Amino acid sequence: MLWFIGLGISGSKSIPSEAVEILSQADIVYLEQFTSPISKSDLAKIKKMIKGEVKLAKRWLVEDGNEILQNAKKKKVVLLSYGDPYIATTHIELRTRAIEEKIKTYSVHASSSLTSMIGECGLHFYKVGRIATIMSEMKSLTTPYYIIYKNIIEGNHTVLLLEYNQDKEFFLDPKDAFFGLIETEKCQNRNVICESTYAIVASRIGFKDQSIISGKISNLCKRDFGKPPHTIIITGRLHFTESDALKILGKCIDEPTDNSDRTKKISKQMMQKYVPIVRNALEEVRSYYKGQKEYQGILENAELYIQDAEKFLEDGLDEVAILSIGYADGLVDALRLAKGLDPKM
Helix, strand or coil, rough: EEEECCCCCHHHHHHHHHHHEEEEEEEEEEEEEECCCCCCHHHHHHHHCCCEEEECHHHHHHHHHHHHHHHHHCCCCCECCCEEECCHHHHHHHHHHHCCCCCEEEECCCCCCCHHHHHHCCHHHHHECCCEEECCCHHHHHHHHHHHHHHCCCEEEEEEEEEECCCCCCEEHHHHHHHHCCCCCCCCCCCCCCCEEEEEEEEECCCCCCCCEEECCCCCCCCCCCCCCCCECCCCCCHHHHHHHHHHEEEEEECCCCCCHCCCCCCHHHHHHHHHHHHHHHCCCCCCCHHCCCHHHHHHHHHHCCCCCCCCHCCHHHHHHHHHHHHHHHHHHHHHHHCCCCCCC
C-alpha cells in the first residue's frame, strides 16, 4: 500500500487531520524534501506523528522509485511532501508505476504554494500560463524567456520557480534570476524583459514571515527578499481588480503596469522590419523596368503580395502573412537578378 500525502504550505501546522492518523499507522514514511526544504523544528514535529520508520528521501530515491515500490508491496508506505503531492510530476509517475505493479495507492491532498501564491498576490488563477524554472546556469534561460514571451502575448502571467539544490542547500536569489533574464533579452532581442518590466517576488508563502513585493525589475533588484524560498511572477495583462489587490495584499514599489503592451508577436516584429525593406526595394527596381510591359505583371504581383501580407497580419493570419512577404521578396530579387543587380543590396 502506498499513500501520497501533502503537508500543505505551512509545514506541520497545515497537515490534514486525515493524514495524522495515516502517518501514525504507517510502517515507513519517506519524507521528500527536494521540492521544498523542511525546517529542523518542523521535521521534529512531523517525526513525533510517526510511529514507524522515517526516511528522508532525496530526489534520486523518489525518481528511481524501486525501494519505495518494493516496500509498498508488503508494507504500508507513505510518501510525504510539502504542498499537494501531485504538483511534482515525479510523484505522478511513481503512482502510475505503483498501479501498474498492482500496488494500492491512496491520496491525501493539501494546498500547494503554487496555487496559494496566486491568490495571496491577488491575481486571477485562470490567467496563469505555463510555469518555468530558472536555474543558476545562465545558458538555460532561453526556455523560460520564451515561455514568458508566449504567456505575455496571450496576456497571461508567468510563474518562475527558482533553483533549489537540496544537497548544497542552495537557493537562487531573485536578483540573480532577473539579471539572467535581462542578459538573455540582450541576445534574443524580442522586447520581452527589461528593467521596467513589472514583476512580483513572493517569498515563504504560507508562513508567518511570508512576503509579497512587486514593482519594476530595476527597483526589485535593490531589495533584500529575506529567507527563501522565493518565486517570481512576471505579470501579463492585469485586470484592474488584480492591480487593486496587488496594492492591498502586498507591497507595491511601483504602480502596476501592463507588460503585454510592449511585447509583440515575433511575426509582427518580422513584418515591421521586412515590409518597409521589400517595399523600398520594389520601388527602387521599378526604375529599371520603365516602358517594359512584359515585366509590369510581375511588378504588380510583388506589390499585391506586400498588400496581402499586411492584410493577413491584420486578420491574425501570421503564417500566411510571412509567406506573402516572402513571395514579394522573391519576385523583387528575381527582378534584380534579371538586371544583373545584387539581390542583397
